[in-house]
Amino acid sequence: MTLQVCLEECMEALDLFLNNHFSESLDKLRPRAKESMYHALIYATVLEMQAMMTFQQDDIVNAGNTMKSAQEVFHIIDTTLHADACYAECLLQRAALTFLQDENMVSFIKGGIKVRNSYLIYKELHTFIQSNSSLQGPNHIHLEGGVSFGIGAFNLTLSMFPPRLLKVLEFAGFSGDKEYGLSQLNDGATTNNLRSMLCALLLLCYYTFLTFILGILLFTTRKPRMRSVCACGLLVGGTVMTICHQAVVLFEDGCKAQQQWKQFHHMCYWELMWCFTYKCVWRMAYFYADLLSNESRWSKAMYVYMKAAYLSMLAPGEARPFGEDEVELFRQVSTFKQKIAGKSPPTEKFAIRKARRYKASCPVRLPVPVLEMMYMWNGFSMISKRPELTEGMLQTLVEAERILLESPVNEYSMDDRCVIHLLKGLCLKNQGHIRAAEECFNKVYNSEKKIKFDHYLVPNALLELSVVYIDTGRKEEAIKLLVKSWLNYDMDNIQLAGFSCTGKTEQLPPVRQGVPVCVYLSITTGTQNQIKEVSIKMLVS
Template identity: 45%
Template sequence: MQITKVTPLCSCGPQDCFEDAYDRVPVACHMDLHTAIQETQCALNLVLNNKFSEALDLLKPWWKLSMYHALGYSSILVLQATMTFEQREIQAAMATIKEALHTCQRFRKRSSVIGSLSSLISKQSKLQEEEMHAEICYAECLLQKAMLTFVQDENMISFIKGGIKIQTSYQIYKDCQQGTSGPQDPSCRSEVFRQFDGGVKLGVGSFNLMLSLLPHRILRLLEFIGFSGNRTFGLAQLKEGACGHSLRSIFCALTLLFYNTYVSLILGTGEGDLAEADALLEPYQQKYPEGSIILFYSARISTLRGNFEKARAKYEECISSQQEWKQIHHLCYWELMWIHSYQQEWQQAYQYADLLCKESRWSKAIYVYQKAAILSMMSEEDVKRTGEDVVDLFKQVEGLKQRLAGKSIPTEKFAVRKSRRYKAARPVLLVVPALEMMYIWNGFTIVGKRADSTEAQLVTIEEAEERLRNDPSPSEFHPDDSCLVQMLKGLCLKHLGRLLQAELCFTQVLSSESRIRYDHYLIPFTLYELGLLYKQQGDAAKAGAYIENAKTNYKDYSMESRLHLRMHAALNSLREAAAGSP
């Protein structure tokens, strides 16, 4: 199938479409490959300037006829879904990807042998160019599908199943990469080829990066069916793609930003490269100064640096920059809730948690639990002023739990289990629930950037410790609560540089292992934290031993998958440090 030559009816020239056509939507009566790429770039510019509906309107007339319009249309919906985590958006994006795959399929080479791509690249007739791009667009749609699978459920088994389904995508990217790595004909330097090469870098880089995050036991299973992941190579490919001038450059940049500002914190050791994130974002801040996506990442970088005041201002600017995608507001509310929590400004944190409960459909169980947890940190007088019943909120959590792809969301399962204490005839109050959930999201790594906030958190934790110590009638949960408080105290002390005291707190938790009745996650997580403490002190052998102990000897505890991903990142970091030492 061939795309017919286009006659654009817009006033912008090709270069304008690629760079500056933010407000003019070109209308075409026919479409060729080059112009399809131009129009998709125009749509992307509209998205980055908060004109989301206009971008979709530009792409919609052609999205079932043109591979790039199909890819662009699905990409916008996928971007929306991954930024909002709302099931309705994820399902709509999934349906659109399936249709986009059908569109791309019509342009693919009529052969089952994908390896002939390299010969297509060397010969490059008009039809062959279309076939090349059809392969990369098809693979990209499959990659988007894999990303949504990961967003839906962080359970490793689900990820493996998704990985098997996208083996075709991975193979296409590998073959495309081979076709672009050898000696190239001068014609391969054309704009159309550069666009193709940008797509290869995005796909190969993303695959390698995603796979490298998985623990070795999972990766070994994937390697058996042909997958492999190299983090250094993946990051290098994405950086090259981000520095290029293709349609995919911004997606390479956004992938790196997401990795450095979210993945490395939540699923790693919190060592994202913020200097690189700043450098990636800077040109887009100049080009799209009011773009909500750009403002959001700017705020996130400030948060990770501990500059909470600047972050708050940026999130508020992001909220006011557009009203069309309300879900971006919800992302900002979530971040603002945490920023106020880091500073123990519980009244303000409650207001954002309440907004999320009322407006967002991502996870009612998490939002209600979070609101109840924040209220638990406030004085009785302040709680009364809100008109909320904390016990009733905790009781609601279990009924709000949802299942995605047949699986419960790990953080929801954690919240449900913790909230069951309030269902008893005489509820046993959680000790510092907002701080515990802060730890689950690795928030103490962020708090640790600010000595004043860390000291304030330590005071709150020591007050809880004192209450537990003086409890005249300790409940069955008392040993668990005491261990939680000691672990959180150790974290604060570590970030304040009081390492010996931190070590004593962690070892106290470990010595109480036999007394823990419910919160069994505390032991492997404490072993991991103690390993990080020894890593910080330069004792790699001891660090590795404690982390390996947690990895090997504990299972079936809350947030197990998340900890395994963090342990994998920590052990990789230890190996890299050992390899780099003289």
């Protein structure tokens, strides 16, 4: 087969995949997976996507072996730019599987070497293409798309790393320029090439999932080549309008669109769980958390915690679904702890810490565990434009505060009150009650020395207060508050509601009207206090 025929057949296989014909897609690729580099790569890629979703060890091993076999196909082909691009992509995907497959340091180092080798190949290819603009041919667009995907994925991913780690990676030759990464992915997604789907999906993932978690409500206008009934498309569409009434219908349609890969259903279940959380429909949210805990392997600790949290929001005498008890569920959370790429997910760590109090013989209930976790996933920003949802949250918090004040004082009382103050402040800010919101955030800050366990509350309260100051034109006060927060607390991993910024200080973009300050104060210029203060001033100027 000629290279052009191979590419055309692989494009057809990807179209089958995007339209939910997963088995047919694999059947089309399998016969030539040992003789065509593109067939080998795409076949292995589809299997890796399956492994990523199932999180089953057998699927991960199978995908890794298939990817390794694909590399052997590249070796028997004459060295070409296309083979180099395929090899780099294969290395990158094998590294991802290595991180998932094993948690030990040796595997982590092996995966890191694969990532570095992949990055260097992509850089060389990118430089060559840029310096040889006269290169043409019917298949050149596919090569450019592959390089755009690799360079874009690396830059975008690295730009979101914590600044300390990014400094080390930059010393090792990596770079993480978010805007450049997005532009490369956009170039790859808007041309008709083999990797356009991968570029588009990565962009959609960034704009609908990552920015949602980080707090930037921006949505891409680019869409991959897929029909409206595609499970991926329905999932993305529902995520973009998670708080709209159409979201539930779209996610439910996403589950109906195909039955072969149940893991697509799990992503829809997760979004449906939050849809009903925003509406304070605890039983329906519990139903989807229960489905996830029974079927998905991705974060069982989180799913069990959310099940317990939803049950705890029901009235004490109200019947629990399936006869389950929230206390027993909270006690089980830590037993499901897991590591991905050698690290425990931060939200799992948070859930395990919060559930510890239920291990006592006489546990003290969490007042609003669902809403606290909702804050961790930036849910209060998501409902900021829906006054009826914000009002429902506020009423839930007012009732929880009443119950807490009427209960006997215990070692958790002050922490629980501060949790409620922080979340009430967010609701009041959404409603435009600025003075009342400030008062709530200040109550948390003034209680700093009395907080025993939830030490994240004070820096987050200060940061939310600084956002209020910036929204109301009090920039100097906001700068002082941000400097105080950053100098007194470990701010590299503190969640803020707003704009993400990583890079040298001279590259910091001005904050646009109506856009909050930042998500993570990821300034990579150093740790000196003076540099931090200058960075903050530039950020809010």
